[in-house]
Amino acid sequence: MLIDSHCHLDRLKLDKFDDSLDAVMAHATEQGVEKMLCVGISLDNREAVVAMAENYPQVVSSVGVHPLDVEKGLATAEQLVAWSAHPKVVALGETGLDYYYSNDSKSVQQDSFVVHLQAAAEAQLPVIVHTRDARQDTLDLIKAHGCMENAGVLHCFTESWEMAKAAMDMNYYISFSGIVTFKNATELRDVASKVPLDRMLVETDSPYLAPVPYRGKANVPGYVKQVAEFIAELKGVSYQEVIRTTSENFHNLFKKAV
């Protein structure tokens, strides 16, 4: 079972698919994608992502406030816990720290991340973590406020092997997107070759970051196939082995996703 562990179905560009989300979903099914996690990023899109999960049996969702959306409004731990009671909400996030695009909001990002980690521990759900140029702070906050048992995932991973290793030591999974297929991503490929398959997830992060050979075009969940194929080649294992192990990992992490 091929799973896109991270996509933004409410933000897809549909012009190549007759402006139809149903057509995007049919394309994903044709590519072998049997499940996808539609990720929340703000208070504004919470209802839209949960509606995706209600409308499509193969979709589950998360609720959270992205580190680059903290200025649009923050969620309290009580709100996150309450929203996550929905049967198809399987995780909190995406949350985390992004100092690459925004240094000004550092402390607000940190506060919001802590709130998500605390709410996740209370709701007994995993956390979807976005991290960019904030290695030590991300690891320190997970260590201080995270829950080892429910853990989480560092999604669309682009950081160092040391960071991946430290996160895996805290029971986290590492998710690779189409970036790993990019020509200049030599260091990331080195990290991906070291991360054991049984700690790995694959994702599109669509509509962003389409994998080769679609790089620069609008990304859709069906293209997670190209990411999984690339990982198989990189690790010298079969495509079937990659989709079997990554979907097992997905279900080990997102236990509510049946």
Ligand SMILES: [Zn+2]
């Ligand atoms: Zn992200």
Ligand SMILES: [Zn+2]
């Ligand atoms: Zn995302």
